[in-house]
Amino acid sequence: MAEIIDGKALATQVLARTAEDVAQMIAAGAGAPGLAVILVGNDPASEVYVGRKIAQCRKAGIRSIEHRLPADTPQEQVLALIDALNADEEVHGILVQLPLPRHIDAALVLDRIDPGKDVDGFHPVNVGRLSTGTGGLVPCTPLGVMMLLDSVIDDYRGLKVVVIGKSNIVGKPVSMLLLEREATVTVTHIETRDLPDVARKADIIVAAAGAPHLVRGYWVKPGAVVIDVGISRVTDHDGVTRIVGDCATHELDHAKAVTPVPGGVGPMTIACLLSNTVLAAKMRAMKG
Numbered sequence: 001m002a003e004i005i006d007g008k009a010l011a012t013q014v015l016a017r018t019a020e021d022v023a024q025m026i027a028a029g030a031g032a033p034g035l036a037v038i039l040v041g042n043d044p045a046s047e048v049y050v051g052r053k054i055a056q057c058r059k060a061g062i063r064s065i066e067h068r069l070p071a072d073t074p075q076e077q078v079l080a081l082i083d084a085l086n087a088d089e090e091v092h093g094i095l096v097q098l099p100l101p102r103h104i105d106a107a108l109v110l111d112r113i114d115p116g117k118d119v120d121g122f123h124p125v126n127v128g129r130l131s132t133g134t135g136g137l138v139p140c141t142p143l144g145v146m147m148l149l150d151s152v153i154d155d156y157r158g159l160k161v162v163v164i165g166k167s168n169i170v171g172k173p174v175s176m177l178l179l180e181r182e183a184t185v186t187v188t189h190i191e192t193r194d195l196p197d198v199a200r201k202a203d204i205i206v207a208a209a210g211a212p213h214l215v216r217g218y219w220v221k222p223g224a225v226v227i228d229v230g231i232s233r234v235t236d237h238d239g240v241t242r243i244v245g246d247c248a249t250h251e252l253d254h255a256k257a258v259t260p261v262p263g264g265v266g267p268m269t270i271a272c273l274l275s276n277t278v279l280a281a282k283m284r285a286m287k288g
Protein backbone atom coordinates (compact mmCIF):
# COMPACT_ATOMS: atom_id res chain seq x y z
CA MET A 1 0.00 0.00 0.00
CA ALA A 2 1.39 3.43 -0.92
CA GLU A 3 2.01 5.93 1.87
CA ILE A 4 -0.43 8.85 1.67
CA ILE A 5 1.51 12.08 2.22
CA ASP A 6 -0.70 14.28 4.37
CA GLY A 7 -0.49 17.81 2.95
CA LYS A 8 -2.99 19.17 5.43
CA ALA A 9 -0.90 18.03 8.41
CA LEU A 10 2.33 19.39 6.88
CA ALA A 11 0.61 22.70 6.07
CA THR A 12 -0.53 22.95 9.69
CA GLN A 13 3.11 22.59 10.80
CA VAL A 14 4.30 25.25 8.32
CA LEU A 15 1.54 27.62 9.45
CA ALA A 16 2.43 27.05 13.13
CA ARG A 17 6.12 27.85 12.42
CA THR A 18 5.07 30.94 10.48
CA ALA A 19 2.89 32.12 13.37
CA GLU A 20 5.87 31.67 15.73
CA ASP A 21 8.07 33.73 13.37
CA VAL A 22 5.45 36.49 13.28
CA ALA A 23 5.18 36.50 17.08
CA GLN A 24 8.97 36.83 17.34
CA MET A 25 9.00 39.71 14.85
CA ILE A 26 6.33 41.52 16.81
CA ALA A 27 8.13 40.86 20.13
CA ALA A 28 11.31 42.33 18.58
CA GLY A 29 9.40 45.51 17.71
CA ALA A 30 9.40 44.92 13.95
CA GLY A 31 5.59 44.92 13.66
CA ALA A 32 3.41 42.34 11.93
CA PRO A 33 4.07 41.56 8.26
CA GLY A 34 1.38 42.89 5.88
CA LEU A 35 0.00 41.02 2.86
CA ALA A 36 -2.07 42.87 0.23
CA VAL A 37 -4.47 40.57 -1.61
CA ILE A 38 -5.96 41.72 -4.92
CA LEU A 39 -8.95 39.88 -6.34
CA VAL A 40 -10.43 41.18 -9.60
CA GLY A 41 -13.87 39.79 -10.43
CA ASN A 42 -15.85 37.03 -8.75
CA ASP A 43 -14.55 33.71 -9.98
CA PRO A 44 -16.06 31.32 -7.36
CA ALA A 45 -12.90 29.21 -6.87
CA SER A 46 -10.74 32.35 -6.52
CA GLU A 47 -13.18 33.72 -3.93
CA VAL A 48 -12.71 30.52 -1.90
CA TYR A 49 -8.90 30.56 -2.15
CA VAL A 50 -8.66 34.25 -1.29
CA GLY A 51 -11.01 33.70 1.66
CA ARG A 52 -8.76 30.88 2.93
CA LYS A 53 -5.61 32.95 2.48
CA ILE A 54 -7.06 35.81 4.50
CA ALA A 55 -8.36 33.48 7.23
CA GLN A 56 -4.92 31.86 7.58
CA CYS A 57 -3.22 35.28 7.70
CA ARG A 58 -5.48 36.23 10.60
CA LYS A 59 -4.58 33.02 12.48
CA ALA A 60 -0.84 33.54 11.92
CA GLY A 61 -0.89 37.21 12.97
CA ILE A 62 -0.19 38.56 9.47
CA ARG A 63 -2.11 41.73 8.56
CA SER A 64 -4.07 41.18 5.37
CA ILE A 65 -5.22 44.13 3.29
CA GLU A 66 -7.99 43.12 0.89
CA HIS A 67 -8.62 44.79 -2.46
CA ARG A 68 -11.69 43.30 -4.13
CA LEU A 69 -12.28 44.93 -7.49
CA PRO A 70 -15.17 44.47 -9.93
CA ALA A 71 -14.61 42.23 -12.99
CA ASP A 72 -14.65 45.23 -15.38
CA THR A 73 -11.93 47.18 -13.51
CA PRO A 74 -9.66 48.80 -16.14
CA GLN A 75 -6.12 47.40 -16.31
CA GLU A 76 -4.67 50.86 -15.60
CA GLN A 77 -6.52 50.93 -12.27
CA VAL A 78 -5.03 47.57 -11.23
CA LEU A 79 -1.55 48.81 -12.22
CA ALA A 80 -2.07 52.04 -10.25
CA LEU A 81 -3.11 50.03 -7.19
CA ILE A 82 0.07 47.93 -7.46
CA ASP A 83 2.17 51.11 -7.72
CA ALA A 84 0.56 52.37 -4.51
CA LEU A 85 1.12 49.04 -2.72
CA ASN A 86 4.75 48.92 -3.91
CA ALA A 87 5.28 52.32 -2.26
CA ASP A 88 3.48 51.40 0.99
CA GLU A 89 6.00 50.60 3.77
CA GLU A 90 3.33 48.68 5.70
CA VAL A 91 2.86 46.21 2.84
CA HIS A 92 5.50 43.43 2.67
CA GLY A 93 3.77 41.11 0.23
CA ILE A 94 1.48 41.63 -2.77
CA LEU A 95 -0.66 38.84 -4.18
CA VAL A 96 -2.75 39.13 -7.33
CA GLN A 97 -5.13 36.18 -7.43
CA LEU A 98 -5.11 34.36 -10.79
CA PRO A 99 -6.80 34.01 -13.20
CA LEU A 100 -7.44 37.67 -14.01
CA PRO A 101 -10.33 38.73 -16.27
CA ARG A 102 -9.50 38.42 -19.99
CA HIS A 103 -9.13 42.16 -20.64
CA ILE A 104 -6.22 42.36 -18.19
CA ASP A 105 -2.72 41.33 -19.28
CA ALA A 106 -1.59 39.13 -16.38
CA ALA A 107 2.11 39.29 -17.35
CA LEU A 108 2.02 43.10 -17.32
CA VAL A 109 0.34 43.14 -13.90
CA LEU A 110 2.73 40.61 -12.35
CA ASP A 111 5.76 42.45 -13.78
CA ARG A 112 4.61 45.62 -12.03
CA ILE A 113 4.94 44.12 -8.53
CA ASP A 114 8.12 45.04 -6.63
CA PRO A 115 10.18 41.78 -6.81
CA GLY A 116 10.87 42.08 -3.06
CA LYS A 117 7.11 42.01 -2.39
CA ASP A 118 6.34 39.33 -4.97
CA VAL A 119 5.27 36.61 -2.51
CA ASP A 120 3.92 34.49 -5.39
CA GLY A 121 7.40 34.42 -6.99
CA PHE A 122 5.99 35.15 -10.46
CA HIS A 123 8.01 38.31 -11.25
CA PRO A 124 10.71 37.80 -13.93
CA VAL A 125 13.41 38.82 -11.43
CA ASN A 126 12.37 36.02 -9.06
CA VAL A 127 11.95 33.59 -11.97
CA GLY A 128 15.51 34.46 -13.06
CA ARG A 129 16.86 34.04 -9.53
CA LEU A 130 15.21 30.64 -9.25
CA SER A 131 16.64 29.49 -12.56
CA THR A 132 20.15 30.62 -11.58
CA GLY A 133 19.83 29.30 -8.02
CA THR A 134 20.51 32.74 -6.55
CA GLY A 135 17.74 33.09 -3.96
CA GLY A 136 14.63 35.25 -4.29
CA LEU A 137 11.01 34.40 -3.59
CA VAL A 138 9.92 30.98 -4.87
CA PRO A 139 6.38 30.26 -6.15
CA CYS A 140 4.17 28.76 -3.44
CA THR A 141 2.93 25.55 -5.09
CA PRO A 142 6.43 24.38 -6.18
CA LEU A 143 7.74 25.23 -2.70
CA GLY A 144 4.94 23.12 -1.21
CA VAL A 145 5.69 20.27 -3.63
CA MET A 146 9.34 20.24 -2.48
CA MET A 147 8.33 20.16 1.20
CA LEU A 148 6.01 17.22 0.52
CA LEU A 149 8.78 15.41 -1.37
CA ASP A 150 11.29 16.18 1.40
CA SER A 151 9.02 14.30 3.82
CA VAL A 152 9.71 11.03 1.94
CA ILE A 153 13.02 11.62 0.07
CA ASP A 154 16.43 12.41 1.61
CA ASP A 155 18.68 12.54 -1.41
CA TYR A 156 17.54 13.54 -4.91
CA ARG A 157 20.93 13.14 -6.59
CA GLY A 158 20.56 11.17 -9.78
CA LEU A 159 16.87 10.37 -9.25
CA LYS A 160 14.79 10.47 -12.41
CA VAL A 161 11.93 12.96 -12.18
CA VAL A 162 9.18 13.39 -14.74
CA VAL A 163 7.23 16.65 -14.46
CA ILE A 164 3.95 16.56 -16.39
CA GLY A 165 3.00 20.11 -17.44
CA LYS A 166 5.22 23.07 -18.31
CA SER A 167 3.27 25.94 -16.72
CA ASN A 168 5.04 29.01 -15.36
CA ILE A 169 3.28 28.53 -12.01
CA VAL A 170 4.18 24.88 -11.36
CA GLY A 171 5.93 22.81 -14.07
CA LYS A 172 8.85 25.12 -14.86
CA PRO A 173 9.64 26.33 -11.31
CA VAL A 174 9.36 22.86 -9.73
CA SER A 175 11.78 21.58 -12.40
CA MET A 176 14.28 24.28 -11.41
CA LEU A 177 14.00 23.35 -7.73
CA LEU A 178 14.54 19.67 -8.52
CA LEU A 179 17.52 20.47 -10.75
CA GLU A 180 19.05 22.40 -7.83
CA ARG A 181 18.84 19.13 -5.85
CA GLU A 182 20.68 17.39 -8.69
CA ALA A 183 17.80 15.24 -9.85
CA THR A 184 17.59 14.33 -13.55
CA VAL A 185 14.48 16.18 -14.66
CA THR A 186 12.34 15.59 -17.74
CA VAL A 187 9.63 18.17 -18.35
CA THR A 188 6.77 16.81 -20.43
CA HIS A 189 3.76 18.52 -22.00
CA ILE A 190 0.86 18.08 -24.37
CA GLU A 191 3.16 17.32 -27.34
CA THR A 192 5.32 14.77 -25.51
CA ARG A 193 5.31 11.43 -27.32
CA ASP A 194 4.74 8.14 -25.46
CA LEU A 195 4.10 9.92 -22.15
CA PRO A 196 3.17 6.71 -20.26
CA ASP A 197 6.52 5.16 -21.26
CA VAL A 198 8.40 8.31 -20.24
CA ALA A 199 6.55 8.47 -16.90
CA ARG A 200 7.17 4.76 -16.16
CA LYS A 201 10.93 5.41 -15.97
CA ALA A 202 10.54 7.99 -13.22
CA ASP A 203 11.48 7.66 -9.55
CA ILE A 204 9.35 10.76 -8.93
CA ILE A 205 6.35 12.00 -10.92
CA VAL A 206 5.02 15.53 -10.44
CA ALA A 207 1.67 15.66 -12.24
CA ALA A 208 0.60 19.24 -12.99
CA ALA A 209 -1.37 18.96 -16.21
CA GLY A 210 -4.84 19.86 -14.93
CA ALA A 211 -6.24 16.72 -16.59
CA PRO A 212 -8.39 14.58 -14.28
CA HIS A 213 -7.00 11.06 -13.69
CA LEU A 214 -4.49 11.39 -16.54
CA VAL A 215 -1.81 9.36 -14.73
CA ARG A 216 -2.93 5.73 -14.57
CA GLY A 217 -1.47 2.90 -12.54
CA TYR A 218 0.50 1.45 -15.47
CA TRP A 219 2.27 4.84 -15.92
CA VAL A 220 3.92 4.49 -12.51
CA LYS A 221 6.96 2.34 -11.68
CA PRO A 222 6.66 0.29 -8.45
CA GLY A 223 8.20 2.29 -5.59
CA ALA A 224 7.90 5.69 -7.32
CA VAL A 225 6.77 8.80 -5.46
CA VAL A 226 3.82 10.63 -7.05
CA ILE A 227 2.93 14.25 -6.33
CA ASP A 228 -0.49 15.23 -7.66
CA VAL A 229 -0.81 18.97 -8.28
CA GLY A 230 -4.01 18.82 -10.36
CA ILE A 231 -7.28 20.08 -8.92
CA SER A 232 -10.33 19.54 -11.16
CA ARG A 233 -14.02 19.53 -10.37
CA VAL A 234 -15.80 16.61 -12.06
CA THR A 235 -19.45 15.62 -11.98
CA ASP A 236 -20.25 11.88 -11.60
CA HIS A 237 -23.08 10.11 -13.48
CA ASP A 238 -25.17 10.56 -10.31
CA GLY A 239 -24.76 14.35 -10.57
CA VAL A 240 -22.39 14.68 -7.60
CA THR A 241 -19.47 17.08 -8.08
CA ARG A 242 -16.12 15.96 -6.66
CA ILE A 243 -12.60 17.38 -6.62
CA VAL A 244 -10.10 15.06 -8.29
CA GLY A 245 -6.43 15.27 -9.18
CA ASP A 246 -4.34 14.39 -12.23
CA CYS A 247 -3.69 10.89 -10.91
CA ALA A 248 -5.89 7.80 -10.64
CA THR A 249 -4.72 7.41 -7.04
CA HIS A 250 -6.82 4.25 -6.51
CA GLU A 251 -4.54 2.52 -9.08
CA LEU A 252 -1.31 3.56 -7.33
CA ASP A 253 -1.03 1.01 -4.51
CA HIS A 254 2.35 -0.06 -5.92
CA ALA A 255 3.81 3.47 -5.54
CA LYS A 256 6.03 4.29 -2.56
CA ALA A 257 4.06 7.40 -1.64
CA VAL A 258 1.37 9.61 -3.18
CA THR A 259 -0.29 12.92 -2.32
CA PRO A 260 -4.09 12.99 -2.12
CA VAL A 261 -6.45 15.48 -3.77
CA PRO A 262 -7.90 17.20 -1.87
CA GLY A 263 -5.56 17.48 1.11
CA GLY A 264 -2.17 17.28 -0.61
CA VAL A 265 -0.51 20.11 -2.51
CA GLY A 266 -3.42 22.61 -2.20
CA PRO A 267 -3.11 23.34 1.54
CA MET A 268 0.68 23.66 1.13
CA THR A 269 0.20 26.43 -1.46
CA ILE A 270 -1.54 28.62 1.10
CA ALA A 271 0.90 27.76 3.91
CA CYS A 272 3.86 28.67 1.66
CA LEU A 273 2.24 31.98 0.72
CA LEU A 274 2.25 32.92 4.40
CA SER A 275 5.84 31.78 4.94
CA ASN A 276 6.88 33.75 1.84
CA THR A 277 5.19 36.84 3.29
CA VAL A 278 7.23 36.52 6.49
CA LEU A 279 10.38 35.96 4.40
CA ALA A 280 9.63 39.09 2.34
CA ALA A 281 9.15 41.12 5.54
CA LYS A 282 12.45 39.83 6.96
CA MET A 283 14.29 40.56 3.68
CA ARG A 284 12.89 44.11 3.73
CA ALA A 285 13.94 44.59 7.37
CA MET A 286 17.48 43.44 6.55
CA LYS A 287 17.64 45.79 3.57
CA GLY A 288 16.34 48.66 5.68
Ligand SMILES: Nc1nc2c(c(=O)[nH]1)N[C@@H](CN(C=O)c1ccc(C(=O)N[C@@H](CCC(=O)O)C(=O)O)cc1)CN2
Pocket (backbone or CB within 6 Å): 048, 049, 095, 096, 097, 098, 099, 120, 140, 141, 231, 243, 261, 262, 263, 264, 265, 266, 267, 269, 270
Ligand atom coordinates in the same frame (compact mmCIF):
# COMPACT_ATOMS: atom_id res chain seq x y z
N1 LIG B 1 -1.81 34.36 -7.34
C1 LIG B 1 -2.04 33.04 -7.39
N2 LIG B 1 -3.12 32.58 -8.04
C2 LIG B 1 -3.32 31.23 -8.08
C3 LIG B 1 -2.45 30.33 -7.42
C4 LIG B 1 -1.31 30.86 -6.75
O1 LIG B 1 -0.46 30.13 -6.19
N3 LIG B 1 -1.16 32.23 -6.75
N4 LIG B 1 -2.75 28.98 -7.35
C5 LIG B 1 -4.07 28.52 -7.75
C6 LIG B 1 -5.14 28.64 -6.71
N5 LIG B 1 -4.73 28.49 -5.29
C7 LIG B 1 -4.16 29.55 -4.68
O2 LIG B 1 -4.29 30.65 -5.04
C8 LIG B 1 -5.12 27.33 -4.55
C9 LIG B 1 -5.72 26.23 -5.13
C10 LIG B 1 -6.17 25.15 -4.35
C11 LIG B 1 -6.00 25.15 -2.99
C12 LIG B 1 -6.53 24.06 -2.14
O3 LIG B 1 -6.33 24.06 -0.93
N6 LIG B 1 -7.26 23.09 -2.70
C13 LIG B 1 -7.90 22.04 -1.97
C14 LIG B 1 -9.05 21.49 -2.80
C15 LIG B 1 -9.93 22.51 -3.44
C16 LIG B 1 -11.04 23.02 -2.58
O4 LIG B 1 -11.19 22.60 -1.43
O5 LIG B 1 -11.77 23.88 -3.08
C17 LIG B 1 -6.97 20.86 -1.77
O6 LIG B 1 -6.18 20.57 -2.70
O7 LIG B 1 -7.05 20.24 -0.72
C18 LIG B 1 -5.39 26.24 -2.40
C19 LIG B 1 -4.96 27.31 -3.17
C20 LIG B 1 -4.55 29.33 -8.94
N7 LIG B 1 -4.40 30.74 -8.71
